[in-house]
Amino acid sequence: MLKVFISGLEKQSGKTIISGGLAATMQSLSYSTIVYKPIQTNASMLHGFKTSPDLTVIKKFDPNIATDSTYVLQGSAPPFVSSYEDSVKIDMKTIYNDYLNADKMSDCIIVEGANSISVPIMEHCTEIDVVKALNLPLVLVINTKQTPIERALTGINYVQSNNCRLLGVILNQYDEESENLEEKYYSQILKEFVSVNILGTIPDYNKIQTFAPELLIGDILNRVDIEQIFGVKIAKLNG
Secondary structure, three states, X not given: OEEEEEEEOOOOOOHHHHHHHHHHHHHHOOOOEEEEEEEEOOOEEEOOEEEOHHHHHHHHHOOOOEEEEEEXXXXXXXXXXXXXXXXXXXXXXXXXXXXXXXXXXXXXXXXXOOOOOOOEEEOOEEHHHHHHHHOOOEEEEEEOOOXXXXXXXXXXXXXXXXXXXXXXXXXXXXXXXXXOHHHHOHHHHHHHHHOOOEEXXXXXXXXXXXXXXHHXXXXXXXXXXXXXXXXXXXXXXXX
């Protein structure tokens, strides 16, 4: 079973773009894939039901991608606060059982986090505790236009100090020719100061809702080390 947890250092890092891109790419390589999002905040209402906006976007990349979520919360605050406002109690055992059920459904499971890797989920529990409870390898998505390098270094140090299986980072909205020197040398600084693997870089797509999914799949195949992420040699990439 191919499996990974995708998280970020803050909201709007691009987790959904990467999760959806990885899922659509694995589907295109004939791996049945599910994206499981344990907790969705900022949910939308559709016909009287709460829906996950992130999973809706992923379905647009490829409608054949299976999706599932356990807690869908309307508030935009951290899950710990939003669940209180929605009168919902988040339970780790429920998340774990739903994850196991999702794990049985496909060849590949991609678990997407909520707001960030350090966001409070429930009492005495942040998202990094969910990663450890599910015993999944972790990939961090960092938006180079949004996250200052010092914040990235602090966040990665936090993850590494918590003994997670951090596979590395994917840099989102990255421009290696940027006139902003911090962005231009972002990957080199990360490797120098926190010894982290750069698993790939993804450019800025501007309007993710309107672009062709084939563009994202092509960039995932050419710019992201999916073999290292999933820990397996993919025959179609080596034929």
